[in-house]
Amino acid sequence: MNTLNICIDIDGTITKAYDWLDMANKYFKKNITEDQVTEYEIHEVMGIKRQEYDDFYNRNKFKLHSDQKLRDGAKLVITALHQFHNIYFVTARDLELKTLTHLFLRNNEIPYDNLFVLGSHYKVDKAHELDCNVFIEDNYNNAIQLSEAGFNVLLMDTNYNRKPINDKITRVNNWNEIFLIITELSSQIKAV
Structure with a gap:
């Protein structure tokens, strides 16, 4: 070898792959399921502007990445x-x-x-x-x-x-x- x-x-x-989904759903008041995550770009999945997602991510990135399984x-x-x-x-x-x-x-x-x-x-x-x-x-x-x-x-x-x-x-x-x-x-x- x-x-x-x-x-x-x-x-x-x-x-x-979808650990972020619950937090994003709560934040954006959405009910997106894993099956609906057919794009890598989360703002597209959530149906929001990129800047809105960037704001969410910047506020929550330490928690998002700490809590991953x-x-x-x-x-x-x-x-x-x-x-x-x-x-x-x-x-x-x-x-x-x-x-x-x-x-x-x-x-x-x-x-x-x-x-x-x-x-x-x-x-x-x-x-x-x-x-x-x-x-x-x-x-x-x-x-x-x-x-x-x-x-x-x-x-x-x-x-x-x-x-x-x-x-x-x-x-x-x-x-x-x-x-x-x-x-x-x-x-x-x-x-x-």
Whole structure:
């Protein structure tokens, strides 16, 4: 087995994809269900202006990101992968959430080699810098960008990313699938 550089997004990838929905429904007095979240952009889902959502997010981002729950199997699989591979969390979260994000990962006992809080959805340059072998993501546009830059992407299936994918993207339903795919990939990559 060869050591891989695994880049992992956080929100919607290791955390449950719809944790924000209850708080947003209460705030905007809506009753949106998970099945109705068919777009990544939350303001579009809620039927509000982007600035309204930005105001909500800026007021509530620390609580939103503190209260998230892990996806089933995420901790177990990442812990197992970390024994043989490098784990890099690469998130678009605001830079001011860096300390909170470190605490979230540590409090949930998620092992990792480094955390990169980019403050931007553009992750291609960081993936190149990290010599990424596989990127685990839930954002469709990020997955397309990364795949078009030559990276293998595992796209965590959600209602908001069910669009056509290319041959560098593999849609996955859970962390057990991710473990099997990465194990197979690491056996196929030749040692440098």
